[in-house]
Amino acid sequence: MKRVAILISGGGSNMVTLVRSMTGDHPARPVLVLSNRPEARGLERASEMGVPTAVVDHRPFKGDRAAFEAALQAELVKAAPDIICLAGFMRILTGEFTSKWEGRMLNIHPSLLPKYRGLHTHQRALDAGDTEAGCTVHEVTADLDDGPILGQARVPVLSGDTPETLAARVLEQEHKLYPAVLERFARGDGTPVYLPSGDASPIKAELSEQTKNNA
Numbered sequence: 001m002k003r004v005a006i007l008i009s010g011g012g013s014n015m016v017t018l019v020r021s022m023t024g025d026h027p028a029r030p031v032l033v034l035s036n037r038p039e040a041r042g043l044e045r046a047s048e049m050g051v052p053t054a055v056v057d058h059r060p061f062k063g064d065r066a067a068f069e070a071a072l073q074a075e076l077v078k079a080a081p082d083i084i085c086l087a088g089f090m091r092i093l094t095g096e097f098t099s100k101w102e103g104r105m106l107n108i109h110p111s112l113l114p115k116y117r118g119l120h121t122h123q124r125a126l127d128a129g130d131t132e133a134g135c136t137v138h139e140v141t142a143d144l145d146d147g148p149i150l151g152q153a154r155v156p157v158l159s160g161d162t163p164e165t166l167a168a169r170v171l172e173q174e175h176k177l178y179p180a181v182l183e184r185f186a187r188g189d190g191t192p193v194y195l196p197s198g199d200a201s202p203i204k205a206e207l208s209e210q211t212k213n214n215a
């Protein structure tokens, strides 16, 4: 069984879908949910699901990123994860930290990378007049929102969309994409998962379809 630590900063809806996915013959199990914000709603949700939680508040480390990352690293080492999933974790990590987990750390980003690294992805997609948007799961490397792509899901941009309506449509796909990628990655398969646009079939079906396509 692969051990998975999930890093969050907020609501943790992606974390919830990842935790829920890791049952039965899934090759991984959640061992830690770690937040940099003590008030993150996701912490309660993790506890309710019986997953151990920890907090490394970034605020006391203001100006000392190395010390913050050392504290983060200490919590992670205790949990001994095989895989780390960043799931709405809103702190930038240095290359020194990411190199410690290279090839073992995943992130979900709410855009079709390489478009719109960083923040305000939905506003930027609307400003650019894009007709589609989406989300990407990728391996974390030293460069922000870069690293090998492990999966993408696309959604249409509809007329009248606001950043909020678009974010909600993308988030729905995030909840399908991230568990699908994690399961495949935990089996040692880094072949990208491309979810069909607007497909509402269950994750398992999408996975097997993907497997067929890649056979």
Ligand code: GAR
Pocket: 008, 009, 010, 011, 012, 013, 014, 015, 042, 087, 088, 089, 090, 108, 109, 110, 118, 135, 171, 174
């Ligand atoms: C998600 O949309 C995720 O893609 C985004 O934050 C949201 C977290 O929601 N992540 C980033 O923007 C990372 N740069 P959640 O807490 O409900 O999973």
